[in-house]
Amino acid sequence: MSVVGVDLGTLNTVIAVARNRGVDVITNEVSNRATPSLVGFGPKSRYIGEAAKNQEISNLKNTVSSLTRLAGRSLNDPDVQIEKDFVSAPLVDINGQVGAEVTYLGNKERFTATQLVAMFLTKVKATASAELKLPVSDVVLSCPAWFTDIQRRSLLDASEIAGLKCLRLINDTTATALGYGITKLDLPGPEEKPRRVCFIDIGHSNYTCTIVEFKKGELAVKSTAWDRHFGGRNFDKAMVDHFAKEFKEKYKIDINENAKARFRVATGCEKVKKILSANSAAPLNIESVMNDVDVRGMLKRDELEELVRPLLDRATAPIEQALAEAKLKTEDIDAIEMTGGCTRVPSLKTAIQNFFGKPLSFTLNQDEAVARGCAFSCAILSPVFRVRDFSIHDMVNYPIEFTWEKSPDIPDEDTSLTVFNKGNVMPSTKILTFYRKQPFDLEAKYAKPEQLPGKMNPWIGRFSVKGVKADAKDDFMICKLKARLNLHGILNVESGYYVEEQEVEEPIPETPKEGEKKDGDAMDVDSKDAAEKPKTRKVKKQARKGDLPLSAGTASMDEASKNAAAERESQMIMEDKLVADTEHQKNELESFIYELKEKIIGVYAEFSSEDEKSKLQAKLETIEDWLYEDGEDATKNIYTSKIEEIRSVAGPIIQRYNDKIEEQRQAVLEKQQQAAMAKQAELERQKRAAEEQKKAEAPLEANDEEMKDADTVKPDDIEEPSA
Template sequence: MADVQTPAIGIDLGTTNSCVAVVRNGRVEVIANDMGLRITPSCVAFTDEERLIGVAAKAQAVHNATNTIFDAKRLMGRKYDDGIVQKCIELWPFNVVESSSGDPRFRVEYKNETKDLSPEEISAMILGKMKTVAETYIGSPVKDAVVTVPAYFNDSQRQATMDAGKIAGLNIVSLLNEPTAAAIACGFNQKKNTKQNVMVFNFGDSTSDITILRIAGNDFEVIANSDEIYLGGRDIDERLVEHFIEEIKVKYNKDIKDNSKALSKLRTACERAKRSLSSSKKEPILVDSLFDGNDFKSSLNRDCLMKLCSDLYKKIMEPVDAVLKSAKMTVDDIDEIVLTGGSTRFPMQELLKKKFNMSKLNQSVNPNETVAHGAAIHAASKSGGKTIENIKFVDVTPLTLGINVLGNLMSRIIPRNSKLPAIKKKKFVTTVDYQTGVDIKVYEGERLSSDENNLLGEFSLENIQPAKKGISIIEVTFVVDNNGILTVTTEDAATGSNEEIVIRCNKGRLPKQEVERMVTEAKEFQKDEEKREKLAGALQEVKALIVKVKDLISELMNNDLENLELDNFSSVCTDTE
């Protein structure tokens, strides 16, 4: 028997595409959107009349590039001056500006007004779309959701995702790492009780990451993560675009690199051909009216793709070696490989088959749907549904945790990939004669310099026993529990003086009043769209009525009932249409 309460849903909030799923009667159901597609582009567009989300937004992007926002996830939890933000701005056709607080904002024109929107707001719109898709399918309002995030997301990025959920009207019961979600999906399908070492290989459009888990029944233990956040399927697409730009130069003596419309058309054709090479050895590149009315015709085969992108594919495989090393494993220790992400097709499958045994590839779930599939299972487990057995999983710290020391260096206390819960202690000495206090800054990240890592919090330890530098000993203790809550304690060994700071993974990144404002605006957007839908529905009804009246008039006139008024009425109906 199905649970009476509205089920919690699982949402894969992707950089390029998003997906939503639900568990009902013990079965996972990936939900199709209003276009009948199970994958929705993570894309939002603004026009003089309306806001568009998903398929409709992507469809008009070529003609409305400056007001069509994509890749918003890449800016979540980042400052405007972040290197990744600046790199993205160089590539995007839309405008990104700096807010008064130093955060990035997407600047768009909507209904003849300029609006600056945060990455959280854009992500909230996509989450809201997924919520609506689920509610239409389930037939009742949805409140609770598990939302997935990349394993490498830091504290700020996770908090930003929580804020986006709140703006969208969702109660995010849990943030789930994408690789863990994928492993849950495949583990749930197979329900093996023997221990298995599973590698989750995620090659998305923007990033790639690899995770090794140990699975036994419903127990999932993350062993290690590795990633390449600057490399994904789009880098392959750009390499292909560069190749064909050069070909066009030779064939037509024309450089289209500054023609954004032509580049968008060519990029779409390259992406389509790349994906098709998963099932064919050669694909045509056909673009109608690419520039100056000229059609472009060429082709792409597997050998050419490998030759053009060999260095990129080699780089993509580097995290595989890194994660094996971190897990203290070899290729022979891996029992199964789970593929996720839209780019895990040719030639990635061929490369993995060469490195691992071919039979190890698990393709039981569509790579585009695996993460949402697992998120839905976890959502059902978290919400107390009786149709899903309780899932237990042990995660690891996604990033190294430490404190700032002399010389602006980060002293590492809890290394990346440490099993949760984790506790580590480290002793430090004073660096100034007769020092009576010390400021502690807590960071997460892998860089040597503290300033290049993410600041989590700071506090002070007072009443240190005065002594020559190097004499007083301060013990720093880091404790991270299963929920990702970090507690940092410092103590002067001589006096027993101590201080503590608790850094919670669910504290808001945006000020409360900002979130409330965004929630209000999100509701206004929703009201506008509901009005447009009602108006569109009314117009359709009027048009249908006109068609019926015209048919009736036609039938009467065919019966030789000549009537001037019928002719006039028919003319009025035609004019109204």
């Protein structure tokens, strides 16, 4: 059983596994430790991860990025409109969800964001399985802290479609905090002041600041704040806009009119940004960017800082908000841990360091900290590993309220209640009590929609409570509902039951009268009430009597849709595999032709007649011509049959060559065996000679011993003189 943690990033995804008494980040098929979070579609198959990256520039309209930022959203959401600047494939509405319209296998197809995430997760699953040489099922996935219920459900649905069991959906910075704290052996004890650490994660598209308190064996998230549109891609966009303006003036071309040209400039700007992290200036050179025009540019670090000034002015806003919500000051923070690729930008580091007035800490791997934390979380939840006890107390980021219809029998009843407040510990369970005579419904929604990311629907779910009726006395049924915000950050009404009030007798605790024995008295005092029974009172207590059936309507996919999506995904996986196998067989045929062409005039020459040579060469020429003319898009079976055709002609020649090689090998082996036997015989002869030599010398040694005994005077031989 495998234990896998996945950092689902906007730009790249990192996979970590628990093994060898620790956590390792695994590499993909091209030995990279991070896999591009991309899904592309082609005329024969899909391209996922590295393959999608390799063909992105030539297939922009069919390559989808920003997968997690699209999950669980609608097309008219302002955040999705912003994503259109970064996603090259056209975004469309699919039954209220955002999706992408692409050309796949020659046809126009539409896939929802959930399906696209599932496609990428199948690649993650395959990469982890190939590395571990084990089937992968259990994972822990990361997501931004600002994700809502519908976005989290989308990721869980995607993992199910991909055939993965998500043990936990964990917030990015919470995962980082877990990876930081679980390895620390010097955390304060339960009664000591906690260690407060500020985790700042600035990645490709998100900026999150989380303040965490650590004690031995536990972490508690005190506050989290974010800027959803602050990251590396925003720095890149500022540079692209700058160069677009410069090239328009200098070269009279507008890269905004050409998607490929803008993409190539964006790729160049990303490299320039990285160079400027360690240098004062960097060049940008792109050949034939559009209209056969070569462009050149130069950018200095101070010019870049001016371009991103609006971003830098917002650099400390999430930190200020997080500190205010945690009711802390900068001096209360013991350490500031920086993660995320964008934290390498010098001006950003300077702004944050100046705000705190103390050095920043970079003890964690900036690109892999989240994935490592996810792997630790997976190990904690998995029965396979024994992990040091470490509890995680995350927090509720948006207040959640329940609303219901007013009961006709209770005219002054409130119809809403905020059950989970912002800052409450998560996971968390609350029991709701209702007095009803008939079945009823209640709805869960976010209490403050203005706090949600973009313009998201605050609705979470509708829950119907069945089997409610008045009792024999026409009194209310007391209904109890168990509402739980689970470790994924998802709300459900998990169960319902009804109770009845019963009168029971319980003893009344008596206060001792003056003169009576109290605890600790040294002697007994006689009391006339000692033999009396203890006083009791009747009290009403609730006893559980039965369950109430529940039905729920949430943003999760229904089972039929999920099964259909999983079946479609399996079908596409088989198509991808067939294409990969066909390509492999085609390469086998091509390399077989070249190999035989070389060997027929080389090592096979002496094992074939002139007639056999000419027949084989003619066959090779014929199949090679077919391969490069009509055989470009043949099936796997045809390539296999062509290999067999060649083997039928070349087989006798290859067999004679192999027989000769085997004969030579046997001769060498026989020679080696004879040499070994001769060596063994020589060793036996030397051994016998040594033994004979030893026997010849043995009598002389015995005589020497006898002489020694004769010359030696022993104490027993000396007699005492008589008196």
